[in-house]
Amino acid sequence: WLKEGKTAWYNAGIYCFRPQLFEHTAFLEKSPRGEYELTDALTAMLEAKEPIAGLEIAGRWVDVRDPEVLRQLEAE
16 A cells, blocks of 8 residues: 555644644745645744654554545444
8 A cells, every 4th residue: 555655654633732833823824725734833843943742653544534434434
């Protein structure tokens, strides 16, 4: 399933932040998609030398994006 040259890391969008994050979100500009990107705030935090930690979760992760995917998973 993993193509050559691709990473197995995935940003599942599960976060726990300190209030300092909002000091950076206030200065975000919209991305080419027309949205404010949380990852831009994280990049700003890193550039400001603020600590950020990640957690690797081993095992299967599935994007349950709609009821059909949920039904399929429940049937497994």
